[in-house]
Amino acid sequence: MDKIIKQILAKRGIKTETEVSDFWHPSWQKFFHDPYKLKDMKHAVERIKLALQYKEKIAVYGDFDGDGIPGAAMMFLALKKLGAKSPLVHIGKAHDIDEEFVKQAAKDKFKVIIAIDLGGSSFGAADMTQALGIDLIIVEHHIVQHKKPKCFAFINPEQKSDTYPWPHLSGAGVSILKIIFWRLQQLPPCMTGCRYEMKTDFLSVSVSNHY
Numbered sequence: 001m002d003k004i005i006k007q008i009l010a011k012r013g014i015k016t017e018t019e020v021s022d023f024w025h026p027s028w029q030k031f032f033h034d035p036y037k038l039k040d041m042k043h044a045v046e047r048i049k050l051a052l053q054y055k056e057k058i059a060v061y062g063d064f065d066g067d068g069i070p071g072a073a074m075m076f077l078a079l080k081k082l083g084a085k086s087p088l089v090h091i092g093k094a095h096d097i098d099e100e101f102v103k104q105a106a107k108d109k110f111k112v113i114i115a116i117d118l119g120g121s122s123f124g125a126a127d128m129t130q131a132l133g134i135d136l137i138i139v140e141h142h143i144v145q146h147k148k149p150k151c152f153a154f155i156n157p158e159q160k161s162d163t164y165p166w167p168h169l170s171g172a173g174v175s176i177l178k179i180i181f182w183r184l185q186q187l188p189p190c191m192t193g194c195r196y197e198m199k200t201d202f203l204s205v206s207v208s209n210h211y
Contacts, residue, residue, distance in 0.1 A: 044153035068117030097125035
């Protein structure tokens with residue numbers, strides 16, 4: 001291995017031969033923990049399964065950065081594979097859920113909105129989804145410094161009440177765990193986007209994010 005690459009990895013806490021090997025050759029079984037440990041994960045997945053069963057319309061709303069876009073894309077592809085009725089993916093222009101989008105989603109009869117990599121501070125939009133009869137599922141990874149918005153499910157490994165072993169997952173990483181929870185037989189090809197977004201959103205260079 002190149003000396004410079006070895007130095008870069010060492011500065012990020014990846015030093016021993018085992019750690020380096022695990023970084024370059026990660027294992028699903030070793031580094032992906034039980035998604036059940038993410039608070040609200042089961043609650044959210046059951047709601048999505050119900051939406052799929054009754055052909056309710058589901059929208060995916062992603063942050064516009066290198067973390068939110070791959071996460072939203074992977075979630076959208078997973079929904080399509082699962083047979084979702086007219087799934088929609090939308091990339092926002094700010095780090096909050098656009099209230100105008102929520103209004104339009106209600107007009108278009110969407111019943112579920114899955115927010116990827118944002119939503120933790122979208123109090124107005126969250127209140128609006130409740131008023132309009134839309135179930136909002138927030139999939140976040142940013143540190144929660146205030147109260148959570150009122151929503152159907154709030155999935156964030158950084159929240160204090162969470163029991164997931166690795167709290168520093170990326171937004172796309174949390175999105176992938178949701179997809180794994182569904183136990184798809186064939187995961188969407190763009191799951192490779194997880195590695196890209198880890199590099200572009202200044203996230204921990206851990207095996208859990210790297211994979």
